[in-house]
Amino acid sequence: xxxxxxxxxxxxxxxxxxxxxxxxxxxxxxxxxxxxxxxxxxxxxxxxxxxxxxxxxxxxxxxxxxxxxxxxxxxxxxxxxxxxxxxxxxxxxxxxxxxxxxxxxxxxxxxxxxxxxxxxxxxxxxxxxxxxxxxxxxxxxxxxxxxxxxxxxxxxxxxxxxxxxxxxxxxxxxxxxxxxxxxxxxxxxxxxxxxxxxxxxxxxxxxxxxxxxxxxxxxxxxxxxxxxxxxxxxxxxxxxxxxxxxxxxxxxxxxxxxxxxxxxxxxxxxxxxxxxxxxxxxxxxxxxxxxxxxxxxxxxxxxxxxxxxxxxxxxxxxxxxxxxxxxxxxxxxxxxxxxxxxxxxxxxxxxxxxxxxxxxxxxxxxxxxxxxxxxxxxxxxxxxxxxxxxxxxxxxxxxxxxxxxxxx
Numbered sequence: 104x105x106x107x108x109x110x111x112x113x114x115x116x117x118x119x120x121x122x123x124x125x126x127x128x129x130x131x132x133x134x135x136x137x138x139x140x141x142x143x144x145x146x147x148x149x150x151x152x153x154x155x156x157x158x159x160x161x162x163x164x165x166x167x168x169x170x171x172x173x174x175x176x177x178x179x180x181x182x183x184x185x186x187x188x189x190x191x192x193x194x195x196x197x198x199x200x201x202x203x204x205x206x207x208x209x210x211x212x213x214x215x216x217x218x219x220x221x222x223x224x225x226x227x228x229x230x231x232x233x234x235x236x237x238x239x240x241x242x243x244x245x246x247x248x249x250x251x252x253x254x255x256x257x258x259x260x261x262x263x264x265x266x267x268x269x270x271x272x273x274x275x276x277x278x279x280x281x282x283x284x285x286x287x288x289x290x291x292x293x294x295x296x297x298x299x300x301x302x303x304x305x306x307x308x309x310x311x312x313x314x315x316x317x318x319x320x321x322x323x324x325x326x327x328x329x330x331x332x333x334x335x336x337x338x339x340x341x342x343x344x345x346x347x348x349x350x351x352x353x354x355x356x357x358x359x360x361x362x363x364x365x366x367x368x369x370x371x372x373x374x375x376x377x378x379x380x381x382x383x384x385x386x387x388x389x390x391x392x393x394x395x396x397x398x399x400x401x402x403x404x405x406x407x408x409x410x411x412x413x414x415x416x417x418x419x420x421x422x423x424x425x426x427x428x429x430x431x432x433x434x435x436x437x438x439x440x441x442x443x444x445x446x447x448x449x450x451x452x453x454x455x456x457x458x459x460x461x462x463x464x465x466x467x468x469x470x471x472x473x474x475x476x477x478x479x480x481x482x483x484x485x486x487x488x489x490x491x492x493x494x495x496x497x498x499x500x501x502x503x504x505x506x507x508x509x510x511x
Contacts, residue, residue, distance in 0.1 A: 127398045128431060134391035135435025136442060138384035139484055143443030145380045146476055151469030153370045157336065159296045159464070160366060162234030163303050164359055165203070165330035166339050167346055169193075172355040178209040178222055179279075182325035189350050190329065196349065198342055201332040203230045206315035210278045212308070214266040221262065223276065225312030231332065235294050235309060242270035242292030245310055252313040255291035259304035263293050276308070278318055286314060297464040381480075388435075388484065389491045396428050396495050421496045428492050429485075436481055447472055 171181035185204040194202050206225040211218060226232070232244050235257060245255035258268065268274060268290055277285045288310065298304045316325060333342055339358050347356040360367045403424075447470045450456055454467040 127395050131391040131395035132431055132435040132438065135388045135432055135484070135488070136439035138388045139436055139439030139481065140443030140446070142381050142384050142480055142484075143440065143477060144446055145377050146480065147443075147447045147470045147472050148468060149373050149377050150473065150476070151471035152463075152465065153373060154471050155465055155469045156366075156370060158234075159298055160303070160363060161332075161336075161359055162238075162296065163307060164362065166333040166336065167331040167343055167356055167358050168328050168362070169331065169346065169350055169354055169356050170328035172353050178207050180207065180327040182206075182319070182321050183328065183354060184324050185326045185329060186324045187351075193329075193331065193346055193349055196342070196345060198334050198338055199331055200334045201231050203227070203330050203332075204312065204326040204328075205230070205330055206312045206319075206321075206327040208278055208315045208318060210276045210308075212262070212266060212274055212276050214268050214272070214274045217266045219262060219265050221276070221308045222306050223256075223278070223308050223310055223315065225310055225315040227312045238294045238296045240293050240295045242290070245291045247311055252317065253311040254286075254288050255310065256288045257292045257294055257309035258290055259307070260293055260295035261304045262308070263290075265305075269293075280318065284318055286318075297460045297466065385484065385487055388488055392428060392432065392488050392492055393495050395431065396424060396492050397498070399427060400424060400495070400498055424496055425489065425492060428496075429489055432485055432488050436485060440477070440481065444472070444477070 169183070171183050173181055190202060193199060204227055208223050208225075210221055210223050212221050226247075228247055236244060239257075240260055242257075245253050245257055247253050256274075258266075258274075263269065266274065270290055270293060272290050273287060274290065275285055275287055277283050294304075294309075296304055312326065313323075315321070315327070316323065319325075331342075331346065333339055339360065343356055343358040343361065350356055450468055451470040451472075456468040458465050458468060460466045
């Protein structure tokens, strides 16, 4: 054990009974603990919120969509083939998890005296329905037969309330085309993702892809587009370019971020709030530790003079107080981590803090804990606080043994 480490340990023990430094040290430790716990909770909540909203939006349209390259912005899309050879090549790309076909068509739903404009999204047997099943509130997913077409549809809770429908009820949908055509459907299930006031829950009705193909007089291999699910959201922008380079020139590939830029920009802005919270908590922690270190130095002025008189250089004395400060920072981080992670796990298990789903699109405060984020946050807090203490620690160099010992 080094000399500075030995003396620092003895001083920490003796400081436990000091009337002056003990309360200051406790306040500094409490400041570090509260700061790191607030930062952990803030990051966990914002990360969880971003993750939940992204997952819901991606559930409606996957990470990347392939469609016909044209200027048509309506729901009457130009068909593409889902049997072309390029799809096999896309499916073999690293990072691609699943490929599925879909077909959409605008329509108007009439149920009794209620009328609502919707978009019918047709899906096939290749469709990964885990997202809608996880948000299913009543009934079941439409059953897609091997032959013929299904008249069952999945509607949202928002649509069910507007149209006064429940599972098993019938509805009439008029499809926008020339001439308009009507089809009768049965509600097989009701889902609720919380995105009721956006163009998602309020807009989409899920049914058999063969309904759209029949209405548009398409062949069984013609669809509105292809949806691609990726293994890693963080690589979505990169994969968008890779897919675009893989598909034919008459097709276009767009990520969910490209199709809904305002929504994802809003989610990205939440990071700013986290940065502000982290900066404020860092400042509070630094001020507390600087104050605590100055008190410890001033209280140990005589000891510093004696050590210098015995031959200790400034480097050893500075190291002594920095070791003390590092120990206090470590204690604060330990307490703060237990508190912050404990609160996050409690919310994760119980969901005790709820939200207004109509306002926040979520019914409970979401939590997303990443070990890497916690480790990085602790390392940054420890490093920044310790580096910030270098300047007040230099006060030791201005203490002269002769002046201190003169008043002994």
